[in-house]
Structures are given as structure tokens and as C-alpha cells.
Amino acid sequence: MKLRATLIGFTAILMWSFLALFTAASGKMPAFQLTAVCFAIGSIPGLLVLALNPSRVKLLKQPPKVWLTGIIGLFGYHFLYFTALRNAPAVEAGLIAYLWPLLIVVGSALLPGEKLRWYHVAGALAGLCGTFLIIGKNGINFDGAYAVGYGAALLCAFTWSGYSLLTRRFDAVSTDVVTGFCLATSILSLLCHLGLETTVWPETLFEWLAIAGLGLFPVGAAFYAWDHGVKNGDIQILGAASYAAPLLSTLILTMSGFAEPSWRIALACLLVTGGAILAAREMFRKKTVSKGQIAA
Numbered sequence: 001m002k003l004r005a006t007l008i009g010f011t012a013i014l015m016w017s018f019l020a021l022f023t024a025a026s027g028k029m030p031a032f033q034l035t036a037v038c039f040a041i042g043s044i045p046g047l048l049v050l051a052l053n054p055s056r057v058k059l060l061k062q063p064p065k066v067w068l069t070g071i072i073g074l075f076g077y078h079f080l081y082f083t084a085l086r087n088a089p090a091v092e093a094g095l096i097a098y099l100w101p102l103l104i105v106v107g108s109a110l111l112p113g114e115k116l117r118w119y120h121v122a123g124a125l126a127g128l129c130g131t132f133l134i135i136g137k138n139g140i141n142f143d144g145a146y147a148v149g150y151g152a153a154l155l156c157a158f159t160w161s162g163y164s165l166l167t168r169r170f171d172a173v174s175t176d177v178v179t180g181f182c183l184a185t186s187i188l189s190l191l192c193h194l195g196l197e198t199t200v201w202p203e204t205l206f207e208w209l210a211i212a213g214l215g216l217f218p219v220g221a222a223f224y225a226w227d228h229g230v231k232n233g234d235i236q237i238l239g240a241a242s243y244a245a246p247l248l249s250t251l252i253l254t255m256s257g258f259a260e261p262s263w264r265i266a267l268a269c270l271l272v273t274g275g276a277i278l279a280a281r282e283m284f285r286k287k288t289v290s291k292g293q294i295a296a
Contacts, residue, residue, distance in 0.1 A: 009229015017248030041215025046179025073163025088149020123279030127243025130271030240279030
């Protein structure tokens with residue numbers, strides 16, 4: 001059960017790895033407008049499930065703290081991320097924002113029934129180093145003039161890691177509630193768009209398909225899978241494995257012709273994969289022991 005949930009959670013990481021490709025192909029739609037449209041699309045599968053199973057609607061009735069956590073997690077993360085990109089260079093802001101997997105691994109020590117081991121932290125740090133190689137390929141230069149952007153990126157990392165850890169505490173809450181989180185995030189993003197951006201619509205069918213892909217997978221199904229994974233799977237392994245997202249994203253961009261292959265990608269592959277395997281050491285060991293017991 002735990003292994004299955006962990007694997008479901010990992011599908012979210014796989015879907016997030018297509019975020020850059022779909023975004024690059026989606027045209028010039030402003031960030032908050034794109035977020036509003038994509039989260040509206042992402043809520044459709046959940047709404048269909050509720051429409052086909054009306055009895056599940058009652059599962060949306062949750063305490064205010066559950067709704068507050070979900071809305072701050074999804075909308076807050078994207079708001080802070082876009083704020084960081086508007087006020088700091090994308091490379092440095094992205095690297096700071098991607099501290100969230102490490103924060104999840106370290107913060108998991110505060111969760112009931114979880115024990116933080118050295119290999120969890122080592123695996124997450126290896127993944128962070130691999131991410132540094134990918135994101136910082138042209139060098140890193142932190143400048144005090146971009147302090148606001150850096151601060152927003154750091155809050156972004158704490159927001160998503162905090163949401164993921166708190167979600168684990170709401171393990172009795174049905175994943176159906178993510179539908180509501182997506183709808184709320186879409187509405188709030190629309191308000192930000194109307195106040196901060198100029199509306200731009202896609203010009204081609206290809207761009208519309210890319211936006212639909214974003215909404216259905218990286219900004220849709222991924223959040224349902226992540227919710228199930230962190231609630232029922234191994235959150236420490238998922239945290240360390242999350243560093244595979246920027247790596248897989250770069251590999252996908254390379255295969256699609258948007259990026260050039262390099263030794264950095266190869267080394268990042270070793271660091272991220274090795275880090276994930278190291279973080280999952282205990283799970284592999286338990287599996288081996290179980291097989292040995294069955295054979296006996």
C-alpha cells in the first residue's frame with residue numbers, strides 16, 4: 001500500500017517534468033492568466049468524478065484549516081514563484097525555490113511516525129547538487145538588489161514544503177478536496193491577472209493543445225497524485241525524488257530540441273538518481289527482507 005502510494009506520488013514528479021516543455025509551447029499568455037486557465041482545466045476531472053458520484057460531494061465539507069492549507073499551498077506557491085521571477089533573475093530565483101524537496105525531507109522529522117535518517121538528507125542534498133548543475137549551468141550570481149525576489153523564492157520553497165508536510169497530517173481527508181483547491185487557485189489567479197496583466201490569448205491550435213496539456217497533467221492530475229502520495233506514501237523518498245523533475249524536464253527539452261546535451265546533464269543524472277536511490281534505501285532493504293522471509 002505504501003509503495004503503491006509512493007509510486008503514485010512519483011507520477012506527479014513525472015508530470016511536473018513536462019511543465020517547461022508545455023509552457024514553452026503555450027505561447028505568450030501572461031503567467032497569472034495561464035495559471036487561471038490551467039487550474040480551471042485541472043479541476044475538470046475532479047468535477048466530473050463528483051458529477052458521476054454525487055455522494056462524494058460531502059467529502060468536500062472539511063474544516064477551514066484544510067481549505068486554508070490547500071489554497072495557500074497551491075495559490076500561494078504560484079503567486080510567490082511568479083513574484084520571485086518578476087523581481088529576481090530566473091536562475092537564482094529558481095534555485096532558491098527548489099529548496100522545497102530538501103525542506104520536505106528535513107521537515108518530515110516533525111511528522112508522527114517518521115524518522116529522519118542520514119541517507120534521507122544525503123539523498124536530498126545530492127539531488128540539490130544535481131539541480132544546481134542543471135539550473136546554474138551559466139553560473140550563479142546572487143545580487144543584493146534582487147533581495148525581494150530572493151525572499152519571495154525562499155517563501156515559495158517554504159510554502160510548498162509546508163503544504164506537503166501539512167497535507168500528510170490530513171491523511172483522513174479525501175483527495176477529492178484538491179478539486180476545490182484547484183478552483184480556488186484559478187479564481188484567485190484570475191483576479192491577479194485582471195489587476196496585474198494584459199490579457200493575451202493563444203494564436204494557434206498547437207498553443208491551445210499545450211495549454212490543455214498543462215491543465216490536465218502538470219497543473220492538474222499531478223496535484224491529485226501528489227496529494228495521495230504524500231498522505232499515504234513515503235514522503236521522505238518523494239521529497240528526495242522531487243529533484244528528478246528539473247532533470248527530467250531538461251532531458252525532455254533536450255530530446256525536443258529546446259536544449260543542448262552536455263556533461264552537466266549526465267552528472268546531474270547520476271546525482272539525482274543516486275540521491276533518490278540512497279533516500280529510498282530503507283524501502284529497498286525492507287523489500288529484500290520481505291522476499292527473503294517469503295522464500296524461507
